[in-house]
Amino acid sequence: MQLRKFAVCLLFLFIPVLAQDDTLEWLGDYKQALEQARQTKKPIFLEFRCEP
Amino acid sequence: MLSPKTSPLGKLLDQYIRVRITRNDDSDIALFERDWNNTLYYFVMNADEQIYLRYGGRDARGPLTYLDFDSLELALKQGLELHKHYQNGELKKTDRPQPFFPRDIPPLVERTFAKGQCVECHLIGDFQLIDKEQKGTLDKIRDMYRWPDIRNIGIEVDIPRGLVVKEAKGPAQSAGMKPGDRITALNGTPVYTWADIQYRFDKVPRDAKQLGLTADREGRPVSVAMALPERWWLTDLRFRQLSVDPRSEFECRPLTAEEKQKYNVKPASFAGEITRIGGFAQMMKIHDLKTGDIVTAVDGVDTDEIANTPELYIKLRKHAGDTVTLDIIRDGKPMKMPVNTQRMFFRK
Numbered sequence: 001m002q003l004r005k006f007a008v009c010l011l012f013l014f015i016p017v018l019a020q021d022d023t024l025e026w027l028g029d030y031k032q033a034l035e036q037a038r039q040t041k042k043p044i045f046l047e048f049r050c051e052p
Numbered sequence: 053m054l055s056p057k058t059s060p061l062g063k064l065l066d067q068y069i070r071v072r073i074t075r076n077d078d079s080d081i082a083l084f085e086r087d088w089n090n091t092l093y094y095f096v097m098n099a100d101e102q103i104y105l106r107y108g109g110r111d112a113r114g115p116l117t118y119l120d121f122d123s124l125e126l127a128l129k130q131g132l133e134l135h136k137h138y139q140n141g142e143l144k145k146t147d148r149p150q151p152f153f154p155r156d157i158p159p160l161v162e163r164t165f166a167k168g169q170c171v172e173c174h175l176i177g178d179f180q181l182i183d184k185e186q187k188g189t190l191d192k193i194r195d196m197y198r199w200p201d202i203r204n205i206g207i208e209v210d211i212p213r214g215l216v217v218k219e220a221k222g223p224a225q226s227a228g229m230k231p232g233d234r235i236t237a238l239n240g241t242p243v244y245t246w247a248d249i250q251y252r253f254d255k256v257p258r259d260a261k262q263l264g265l266t267a268d269r270e271g272r273p274v275s276v277a278m279a280l281p282e283r284w285w286l287t288d289l290r291f292r293q294l295s296v297d298p299r300s301e302f303e304c305r306p307l308t309a310e311e312k313q314k315y316n317v318k319p320a321s322f323a324g325e326i327t328r329i330g331g332f333a334q335m336m337k338i339h340d341l342k343t344g345d346i347v348t349a350v351d352g353v354d355t356d357e358i359a360n361t362p363e364l365y366i367k368l369r370k371h372a373g374d375t376v377t378l379d380i381i382r383d384g385k386p387m388k389m390p391v392n393t394q395r396m397f398f399r400k
Contacts (some may be wrong), residue, residue: 007150009079014074022056022057022058023056023057024057024062024065024066024072024268026070026071026072026394027069027070027071027072028071028072028073028074029071030073030079031073031077032071033069033070033071033370034101036067036069036101037098037099038099040069041068041133041139042067042068042069042158042335043067043068043097043131043132043134044068044069044070044092044095044096044097044098044099044105044134045068045069045071045094045095045096045128045131046064046071046072046084046094046095046096046097047070047071047072047073047092047093047094047178048073048076048079048084048086048090048092048093048094048095048173049072049073049074049091049092050091050172050174051074051353052372
């Protein structure tokens with residue numbers, strides 16, 4: 001039982017580390033991008049990618 | 053996708069809200085107008101939908117001709133700079149074009165939405181043309197020859213350095229453009245990237261005789277008024293495989309004045325020599341032309357106010373699918389040759 005608790009604690013400790021992804025996030029929704037840009041006052045980099 | 057957060061590009065991108073659109077169904081194609089044959093294309097803009105600059109561009113050589121990490125980095129830096137100016141009220145607000153959506157093009161709706169298929173970028177351009185052709189409003193010079201390249205006016209840019217001129221030839225050289233100049237405006241409108249200049253160049257009326265360019269030369273602004281050459285708008289249509297142009301599966305060069313005299317054709321004639329036969333000519337039974345054939349007329353016509361070759365005359369004045377008769381000279385003998393032009397069929 002204690003081992004199980006330890007494993008769960010370890011998992012919670014590592015979740016933030018695992019979440020520190022080095023890649024940049026991209027939104028997939030244009031309206032959401034406008035909204036976020038409004039809130040953060042950042043400009044938008046919009047990619048159109050044709051994926052036939 | 054492009055870069056890790058810690059790289060120079062990543063650090064720049066991190067200062068942006070990044071969004072990737074892979075379906076055009078609900079895209080405002082008036083606001084995001086571009087050469088629809090681009091596989092990748094970028095807009096740097098703000099929450100008010102003001103576009104600061106465009107990034108991307110391609111030509112017949114390939115889809116990546118004008119995509120390059122160095123020039124992208126320059127564009128991203130420029131975008132941040134413009135955004136600062138916008139926030140400080142130093143950048144004039146531009147008018148947003150009247151919204152226009154893929155659903156506003158009836159043949160495109162029939163081809164995609166009605167079948168539950170993706171509105172692929174190139175289909176937008178293709179069906180805009182088809183729509184105009186069906187409505188009888190197609191202006192081939194304006195609509196079919198879209199997105200001319202500034203190489204047509206003698207400007208070769210140093211791609212990684214954005215709009216820095218690498219080589220100025222012909223009209224650009226005559227107008228005073230020099231290698232090292234960084235182009236900053238076209239007809240008074242600021243341009244920051246190759247995509248920007250292509251976008252603005254395409255907006256020039258096809259009958260324009262002059263073009264104004266502004267450049268930065270060693271820190272000083274210089275402006276030139278350039279005489280536009282004939283057919284400055286001409287582009288290579290071969291990679292636009294679903295276009296409305298009649299495919300004749302041959303290419304030719306205009307005859308010189310001496311050659312016209314030799315073959316006894318008018319000085320103003322669009323007569324030309326066949327330089328290449330397309331791969332589908334025989335397979336599709338389009339014609340039996342050979343390289344070296346001299347074409348002197350198309351359906352009895354030998355002059356045109358725009359066309360300088362029989363190939364261009366057919367593209368501008370005939371419909372895809374028309375059969376035309378060429379007057380040719382082969383091995384010194386005059387002959388008649390039918391050409392069954394083709395409409396490129398859709399690949400799906």
